[in-house]
Amino acid sequence: MAQRKRATIREVAQATGLSPAAVSYALRGMQVSEETIQRVRRAAAELGYEADPIARALASGRTGMIGLLCGSLEDLWQQSLAVGIGRALRDKDRYALILDAAGDPARERTLALQLRDQRVDGLIVQPVDPAARFWADLADSLPVVAIGDALLHGHTAAEVVFDNRRGVTMALEYLRDKGHRRVAVLTPTRPSTPDRPADVHVIAEAERLGLDIDVRSAGQSLADSAGVAAGLLTRADRPTAVFCFSDSIAYGVYKAVAELGLSVPDDVAVMGYDDHPMSELLGLTTVNWDLDGIVRAAVRLVVAASEGKTHRRRIVQEPGLRERVSVRPGVI
Amino acid sequence: MAQRKRATIREVAQATGLSPAAVSYALRGMQVSEETIQRVRRAAAELGYEADPIARALASGRTGMIGLLCGSLEDLWQQSLAVGIGRALRDKDRYALILDAAGDPARERTLALQLRDQRVDGLIVQPVDPAARFWADLADSLPVVAIGDALLHGHTAAEVVFDNRRGVTMALEYLRDKGHRRVAVLTPTRPSTPDRPADVHVIAEAERLGLDIDVRSAGQSLADSAGVAAGLLTRADRPTAVFCFSDSIAYGVYKAVAELGLSVPDDVAVMGYDDHPMSELLGLTTVNWDLDGIVRAAVRLVVAASEGKTHRRRIVQEPGLRERVSVRPGVI
DNA sequence: TCGCTTCACTGATACGTTTCAGTGAACCGC
């Protein structure tokens, strides 16, 4: 470990005969003559000087980083979302600090506060518990952009909200139109998690449509949901269709179906939610969200807010239906 | 934005009648009496004090964070790897700062240096260019653990190396045994990327096995590899098998095959590399790596190295073959 | 009782920047 010490701003100041303050200003193009800027730039390049991000963060309170707090990175679609946001931020010369709440509201709280302490300039969050009180405190001290569900407390900078009621309605109506009555619903919700508005809506809509539904928590991993699905499919009164609240859960159902020697859609219909790229290959009929549009909107809003241009916008995403082959027409 | 100011160590010192230094020591359980520790803890809790991570990083040079520099997060298996490492680190009360080189050696270099400047305590890297010179400088100033290929320059703390030669041999021998002679090979390598040792080995092995191969760069995204595959499959002398250097690429081939109205394995055999969870559902025959073992090893090694317990270990991962249904036996 | 060690703690400085409140010079209109 024989690394030579990094050059500091003081050394650049010495080399140019300026004060450290002048160098600091010059490198950020503020309040100094054009000629000085050039001189400082040259000296900095010569010494291999680059401002220390940690010292800068301590002094200025800003880091250039955006926090991304994901609901559950076990979910493949959320992985895509995280990767997309990371890339979009990089294109704007910002960096993402990605954390995973793993579906746990308590962890979500801890990590959110930790991100604030890390001086992220803004926070994009896909809330596990949109009704938690601490969001209010958080949104007071930094710009928060919520994706998916809007935060109930706190003055968020912006929201990219999914019209989940519409999505649920689309999915359930589609299944009903295909002749399904006995429908299992698999959600990613954990027992400890507060009820999501979408979950509540499922029950109301099922009632309205005359569906006989059975809502279950499918866990976070592929193995979890496969296990739950296996239990469901080996029962005597097996549902004719399964509506999965994420494509990842649907993949677990496919796994269980294959292991039981059954077939989709001949023995059971499967309906997804999200439209992950793999769903096209599997022929999964699913509710589609515009991933790219969501990424762009969230990044644009959080970057704008972190620069003080606070527009306070609410963008609503509308779902589409991707009809493939996992739901057979004409059952019963 | 009416947040009240955070408590500082000085206020805790004032409240307990101690010096800031004593409080700093007490909270880390060093050099102070048990009674004082309790008193300080109580006062800190009362004031809601928590040490500022940025100030701590500046003063101590450490952050508790581990950098994770991925080769290309477009790849689904690498996404799984990143998520797994993030979770494993969290279980050790460390946090991952995840960055994506997106297959670009220049970006890899920039990001690696940036992570060092962020004072990460260690770096896990899946190198795009293992032969780059800058790794030497980097490994001099912080513990680096390489995954996949070993770094050629620099004294890394540890390596979790894949036996890619063996993996390639397994895949190509399998295809030959199934009767394939005309084989396309799709690699994730970019034009600007230096040749990976594995790519070189492919050519040597193909020669040895008497295979007629056609090596092509398949890009990073699903759409990219689907495009390349489509070009390949519409030629007159279409290959009878495609060996993909990642499962993600294989998924792109499946997409192209479906769009052309062809079928796997009837019209073309497909062989993957990695064994992503989705490959089981698709029936993709592939070379398997022990993801969980890799994650655990890398995390254990980097955490140990960041704590100064430098063992300098080299762990070699051996591949397995997951035989499924994407390669039909008895061709020609 | 004396010198020595250990213990619990203090004061000061370092970490490397940003930023606030000037400061002197040049420039302006009148």
Place this chain on the structure above:
DNA sequence: GCGGTTCACTGAAACGTATCAGTGAAGCGA
């Protein structure tokens, strides 16, 4: 030629912690 601005820059004080080099007191053996 004079008050007022603007310009380009400086000095010093943050930012909040860790850590080094003490320091006085207590404890100890002989």
